[in-house]
Amino acid sequence: MAAENYSMVKALNEALRRSLEADPKTLVMGEDVGRLGGVFRVTDGLHKDFGDARVIDTPLAESGIMGTAIGLALRGYRPVVEIQFDGFVYPAFDQIVTQLAKMHARALGHVKLPVTVRIPFGGGIGAVEHHSESHEAYFAHTAGLKVVSPSNPVDAHWMLRQAIASDDPVIFLEPKRRYWDKGVVDPLGAAPAPLHAARVARPGRDLTLIAYGPMVKVCLEAAEAAAEDGHQIEVVDLRSLSPVDFDTLEASVKRTGRAVVVHEAPVFMGMGSELAARITERCFYALEAPVLRVGGYFAPYPPSRVEETYLPDLDRVLDAVDRALAF
Amino acid sequence: MTVESTAGTATAAVPELVQLLTPEGERVEHPRFSLETTPEELRSIYRDLVLVRRFDGEATALQRQGELGLWASLLGQEAAQVGSGRAQRPGDWAFPTYREHGVAWCKGVDPLNLLGMFRGVNHGGWDPYEKNFQLYTIVIGSQTLHATGYAMGITKDGTDDAVVAYFGDGASSQGDVNEAFTFASVYNAPVVFFCQNNQWAISEPTERQTRVPLYQRAAGFGFPGVRVDGNDVLACLAVTRWALERARNGEGPTLIEAFTYRMGAHTTSDDPTRYRIADELEEWKLKDPIERVKAYLVHEEWADQEFFDAVDAESEQLARRVREGVRNMPDPDPTSIFENVYAEGHALVDEERAEYVAYAASFDGSEEVGEGR
Ligand SMILES: Cc1ncc(C[n+]2csc(CCOP(=O)(O)OP(=O)(O)O)c2C)c(N)n1
Ligand SMILES: [Mg+2]
Numbered sequence: 001m002a003a004e005n006y007s008m009v010k011a012l013n014e015a016l017r018r019s020l021e022a023d024p025k026t027l028v029m030g031e032d033v034g035r036l037g038g039v040f041r042v043t044d045g046l047h048k049d050f051g052d053a054r055v056i057d058t059p060l061a062e063s064g065i066m067g068t069a070i071g072l073a074l075r076g077y078r079p080v081v082e083i084q085f086d087g088f089v090y091p092a093f094d095q096i097v098t099q100l101a102k103m104h105a106r107a108l109g110h111v112k113l114p115v116t117v118r119i120p121f122g123g124g125i126g127a128v129e130h131h132s133e134s135h136e137a138y139f140a141h142t143a144g145l146k147v148v149s150p151s152n153p154v155d156a157h158w159m160l161r162q163a164i165a166s167d168d169p170v171i172f173l174e175p176k177r178r179y180w181d182k183g184v185v186d187p188l189g190a191a192p193a194p195l196h197a198a199r200v201a202r203p204g205r206d207l208t209l210i211a212y213g214p215m216v217k218v219c220l221e222a223a224e225a226a227a228e229d230g231h232q233i234e235v236v237d238l239r240s241l242s243p244v245d246f247d248t249l250e251a252s253v254k255r256t257g258r259a260v261v262v263h264e265a266p267v268f269m270g271m272g273s274e275l276a277a278r279i280t281e282r283c284f285y286a287l288e289a290p291v292l293r294v295g296g297y298f299a300p301y302p303p304s305r306v307e308e309t310y311l312p313d314l315d316r317v318l319d320a321v322d323r324a325l326a327f
Numbered sequence: 328m329t330v331e332s333t334a335g336t337a338t339a340a341v342p343e344l345v346q347l348l349t350p351e352g353e354r355v356e357h358p359r360f361s362l363e364t365t366p367e368e369l370r371s372i373y374r375d376l377v378l379v380r381r382f383d384g385e386a387t388a389l390q391r392q393g394e395l396g397l398w399a400s401l402l403g404q405e406a407a408q409v410g411s412g413r414a415q416r417p418g419d420w421a422f423p424t425y426r427e428h429g430v431a432w433c434k435g436v437d438p439l440n441l442l443g444m445f446r447g448v449n450h451g452g453w454d455p456y457e458k459n460f461q462l463y464t465i466v467i468g469s470q471t472l473h474a475t476g477y478a479m480g481i482t483k484d485g486t487d488d489a490v491v492a493y494f495g496d497g498a499s500s501q502g503d504v505n506e507a508f509t510f511a512s513v514y515n516a517p518v519v520f521f522c523q524n525n526q527w528a529i530s531e532p533t534e535r536q537t538r539v540p541l542y543q544r545a546a547g548f549g550f551p552g553v554r555v556d557g558n559d560v561l562a563c564l565a566v567t568r569w570a571l572e573r574a575r576n577g578e579g580p581t582l583i584e585a586f587t588y589r590m591g592a593h594t595t596s597d598d599p600t601r602y603r604i605a606d607e608l609e610e611w612k613l614k615d616p617i618e619r620v621k622a623y624l625v626h627e628e629w630a631d632q633e634f635f636d637a638v639d640a641e642s643e644q645l646a647r648r649v650r651e652g653v654r655n656m657p658d659p660d661p662t663s664i665f666e667n668v669y670a671e672g673h674a675l676v677d678e679e680r681a682e683y684v685a686y687a688a689s690f691d692g693s694e695e696v697g698e699g700r
Contacts, residue, residue, distance in 0.1 A: 035602040036530035059500035059536050060467055060528050088466065091502065126396050129450045130465050268675060297683065298675045302664045304396055304447030309661040309683075319686065 003186035009179045011153035012042045012118075014187050015160035016080065020050050023078060026164060029056040030065060030082030030118075039084055040120060040179055062088055066095035066117070070103070073113045080164055086121040087130025093138070100169045101144030112167045116160070121149075122214045122264050123311055124177035126304040133301060134265035139171045140242040140274075147241040148195060149173040151216035153183030155192070155199075155239060162195040170195075173241075175214035198245035200252065204234035207258040207324055210249065210275060212238035215262045215312060222317040231325065241271055249275070250282045257288040258324045262312050267295035289327030292320045344554055344586055347561040350614045352622025354561075362565040366629035372560055373624060374638050375409045376617045379429040381642035382438045385649050386428075386445070390595045394653050395445045399426045403558070403590030406616030407523050409433055410563025411491060411585070414571055418488040422461045422474035426523075427493050434460040438645070439652040448659050468494060468501030471520065475507045478516035478574070489517040489574035491567070497528025499544065500536045508548040508580070517574035519567060520545075520582045523557060525589035530602040545582035557587030558616040588614070661687065 006014065019026050028043055028050075034057035037044030047055040058065045062083060069079040083089045089096070096117065103111050123132030140147045146168050150156040156174065163170040193199060201216060202223050209219040216237045223233035236252050238244065253259045259279050261272035272293035279291050294312045302310050345360055364372075383401050390398040401408060404426070412433025415421060421430050428441055435458045443449040444463065451462035464470040474492030481488050498504050499522060511518050524541055526533055537544070545552030551573075555566045563585055570581035588611040592599050624630040665680040 031528075032530045034530070037601070039529070039596070057531050057535055060497035060531070061500040061502060063502050064500065090466075126447060128397055128444055128447070128465060297664060297679045298673075299664050299668050299679075300450070303444070303449050303659060305658045306661055306664055307447075310664055315690075316686070319689075 003184050003189070005182050006153050006157070006185045007180050007182055008150075008153045008156045008174070009040055009042055011157035011183065011185045012160055012174065013044055013046070014185065015157045015164075016043060016046060017049070018187055019080070019161055019164040020046065020054060025076060026078045026080065027054055027056060027072060028080050028082070029058050029069060031058060031060055031084050033057060033082050038082060040176065042118070042174075043082065062090075062092035063095055066092035066100065069115050070095065070099055070113060073115050074111065078114045078164060080116045080118060083117060083119045085127075085131045086119055086133035086135060089117075089119055089135070096139070096145070096169075096171075097142045101142045104168070105144060113169050114164075114167045115169045116163045116166075116172055117170070118160070118172045118174060120176040120179070121173045122175050122177060123301060123307050124214065124264075126307070128304070129301075132304075132307065134263065134296065136171075136173055136241055136263075137265060137270050140271060145169055145171055145242065146196070147171045147173065148239060149175065149213035149241060150239065151175065151178065151201075151211075151213055151237050153181060154185050155237075157185045157187065158191040159195055159239065162191060166195065173213055177214050178217065181217070193239075196240040196243050196245060198239055198248040199237045200234060200248070201237040202233070202235040204232035205256055206232045207260065207321060208234045208236055208249070208252045208256045209260050209262060209317065209321070210236045210238060211262040212241060212271075214264060218312060218314060218317060219262055222314050222321065225314060225318060226321055231321070233321065244275070244278070246278055246282065249279060253279050253283045254286040257286055258327075259283075259287075259291045260294060260317070260320045260324055261291065262294045262317055262320075264296050264311055266298050267293045268298045270295050289324045292324050294320045344556040344559075345562045345566055346556040346559050347565060348559045348619050348623060350558070350619050352619040352626060354623060357562070357565075360562065360565040360569060362561055362568075364561065366627070369620070369624060370630055370634060372409065372413065372564075373617070373620045373630070374641070375413070375429075375432060376405045376560065376620060377638050378642050378645055379405050379409060379432050380617065381646050382432070382649060383428055385646040386442060387591070387595065389442075389650065389653050390445070395442060395595075396447045397445050397594055397596060399445075399594045400591040401426050401428050403588045403611065403616070404523055404525060404585075405429050406560035407521075407557040407563050407585035407587050410560040411521050411567040411583070414564050414567035415491060416488075416571075417459065418486070419571065420459045420461065420474070420477055420488070420490045422470040422477070422490065422492045423463055424467075424470065424493050424495060424498070425463045425465050426495075427463070430491075430493065431460055434458045436460050438649055439656075442649070442653050443656065446653060446656055448656055468498045468503035468507075470494070471498070471504045471507035472510070474518050475511045475514075475516050478511065478518035478580075479514050481517055482514065487575040489519065489571045491519045491521050491571070493521050493523065495528060496522065496524040496526065496533045496536055496541060497531065498522075499541055508544070508550075508582070511580040512548045512550055515577065515579040517577075518580050519570040519574060520580060521567065522582065522584045523587055524584050525557075525587050526607075527589050527593070527599075527603070529593045529597060530599075532603075540584065542582055542584035550580045550582065552582040552584065554584045554586055557585030558614045558619075560616060560620060587616075
C-alpha cells in the first residue's frame with residue numbers, strides 16, 4: 001500500500017493494525033475498543049480482524065485496566081491501553097505513577113513494562129465536563145514515564161508505532177480536536193524522526209513559537225499571520241514532552257533570540273514553565289526578551305460555550321508574539 | 328443463595344424479579360413487597376412517567392437541532408427513576424449519574440436546570456441543597472462514595488434521613504463503587520444503592536462487567552440485594568421504600584438492581600447499531616414502563632380519556648417551556664471562568680482575571696476577541 005491521505009484517526013488505526021501484525025504480543029485494551037471501535041473509532045475494525053484475545057473490551061474500571069496491563073506486561077505482553085477520555089485517566093493515576101512508572105527502577109532493570117497509554121486529550125470539541133483536560137504536566141512530572149503528543153496524522157502514525165515498540169511506558173496524548181485533520185501517510189515508509197526528537201515545523205528568524213499536539217496548528221497559523229506583518233516566526237513542534245529535545249529548542253532560540261511557549265493546559269506549573277526555565281538557562285545571553293507563555297487559565301476547564309475564551313487562539317498567540325518582539 | 332448455583336452469564340438464568348405490575352398491566356402480589364396505591368396516586372405516577380418521557384424526548388430533539396451539545400436519554404428507564412424517586416422523602420438525598428432526569432423531576436428540580444451542562448453553559452449549575460439532589464456526576468462511580476459519606480454524616484447527626492446512590496451496570500465494575508459498598512457496610516450507613524441495569528455500558532453488555540446477577544454482589548459485602556423489574560414503577564417504588572425504611576431504622580445499606588433497558592443510544596453521540604441487535608429492542612418494547620400503568624388505569628376505570636388527554640396536553644406544554652427555556656439560555660460571560668474557583672479566593676485567579684479583562688478590552692473599538700486579525 002502506498003501513501004494515503006489519512007485522518008489522524010485513520011493514521012492511528014493503521015499504526016495499531018501494523019503493530020498488532022508485527023508482534024503477536026501486542027494487545028489493544030480499553031472500554032468500548034472492541035465491536036464499537038472506540039468512541040472515536042481509533043480501533044475500528046481491529047476486533048473483527050484480530051479477535052477477542054488481542055483487542056479486549058475491558059470492564060468499566062480504569063485502575064483495573066491499568067493494573068492488569070502492567071500484569072500482562074510482566075507476563076511478556078505489550079499492551080496498548082485506551083483511556084476513553086482525558087478526564088477518565090485519574091482512576092488509573094495511582095497505577096500509572098506509583099506502579100507503571102517505578103517498577104523498572106525498583107527491579108533494578110530486570111522488569112520492563114512496554115505499556116502504551118493512549119489518551120484523547122485537550123479541548124475545543126464542545127464537549128461536556130471531563131472531556132477536555134490537558135493533564136500532560138502531571139505525567140511529565142513523573143520520572144519513569146515517557147510522554148509524547150503528535151500534532152498531525154503522519155506523526156500520529158509513526159509516533160504511535162514507535163511508542164508501542166518502546167520498552168518504556170509511554171503516555172501517548174492524542175489531540176482529539178485534530179483527529180479529523182488529514183495528512184499523507186505511508187505506512188510502508190520509515191519514521192520521519194526518532195520518537196523523542198522535536199521538529200522545526202516552520203523556519204523563521206525573529207522568534208520561536210514552541211507548541212505540541214493541538215496547539216501546533218494554531219502556532220503555524222499565527223506564524224502565517226505574523227509573516228504578513230513582516231515577522232519571520234519559527235515554529236517548533238515539540239512532539240515529545242518527556243524527554244524534551246532541548247538541543248533543538250536551544251539551537252532555535254539562539255538563532256531567534258525570542259521564545260513563546262503555547263499550550264492548552266493552565267500556564268501555572270504547566271510544561272511552559274519548565275521550558276521557559278531551561279531555555280533561559282541555556283540561551284540566557286542570546287535572549288532579547290523573557291520567554292513568554294500562553295495557555296489556559298488557572299481555573300477548571302470551562303463549559304463548552306466559553307471554551308474559546310479559555311483556549312489559546314490566534315489572537316492570544318499573536319498578542320504574546322507582539323509583546324516578545326516589543327522588548 | 329450460593330454463587331455456584333447461579334454462576335454463568337448474568338442474563339442466562341434470570342432469577343425472579345420483584346414485580347407488582349406485569350407488562351400487560353395486571354396487578355400481582357409479591358410475598359415480600361406489598362404496596363397500597365390509591366387511584367389518585369396511580370394517576371399521579373402515570374403523569375410523572377409521561378412528563379418525564381416527553382421532557383427527555385424534547386431534550387433529544389433539542390440536541391438534534393444544535394441547541395444542546397449532548398443528551399443522555401433515559402428512554403426506557405422512566406419507571407426505575409420515577410419509582411425510586413417517589414419513594415424518597417424531601418429530606419432524603421439523591422446522588423445521580425448523568426441520566427437521572429426522572430429522579431430530578433420527582434425531587435422537584437426544574438428540568439431546565441438539567442439542560443445547562445448539556446448545552447454547555449455550566450457544569451451543573453443548580454444548588455444541590457435546594458431539592459436535596461446532588462449535581463450530575465459524569466466520572467463513573469464517584470458519586471456512590473459521596474452518597475455513602477453523606478449517609479455516614481446522617482448517622483452521626485442522628486436523623487432519620489436516608490440517601491439513594493444511583494449508578495449503572497457498567498459502574499458496578501469501578502473501584503469507587505466497590506469501595507462505597509465496603510464503607511457503607513462497615514459503617515452501616517443509611518444508603519440505598521440503586522443500580523439501573525439497562526443491559527449496556529455504551530457498547531459493552533452487562534456480561535462484560537459481571538458473571539453473577541448484580542444484585543448478588545451485595546451478599547459478599549454483607550447487606551441485602553434485590554432485583555426488581557425496573558420497568559415496573561410500582562415494584563421500584565415498593566422496593567425502594569422498603570430499602571429506605573431499613574436505612575432509617577438503622578439496618579444499613581441495600582443494593583437494588585433495577586432490571587431495565589436503555590431503549591435509546593448511550594448518548595446522542597453514540598450509534599448503537601454498531602453493537603446491538605434490533606431484536607433485543609423489540610423484545611423490550613413489549614415491556615414498556617408506561618403502557619402497563621395506562622392499561623392498569625384503564626382496566627380499573629381509574630382514568631378516562633379526558634385524563635389521558637390532559638396529561639398529554641400538559642406534556643406538550645412542558646416541552647414548549649423547555650424548548651423556549653433552552654433557546655433563551657444565555658451564554659455565560661467569559662469572566663465567569665474565573666468565578667467560584669475557590670471559596671476564599673486566590674491571588675492567581677484574580678490576577679489572571681484582571682489580565683483577561685485588560686486583554687479583552689484591548690479589542691474594544693477595533694475587532695471582537697477571537698475574530699482573528
Ligand atoms: C471513569 C469514567 N470512565 C469512562 C467514562 C466514559 N463513559 C461514560 S458513560 C459510560 C458507560 C456507563 O455505563 P453504565 O454505568 O452502565 O451507565 P449507563 O450509561 O448505561 O446509564 C462510560 C464508559 C466515564 N464517564 N467515566
Ligand atoms: Mg448501563
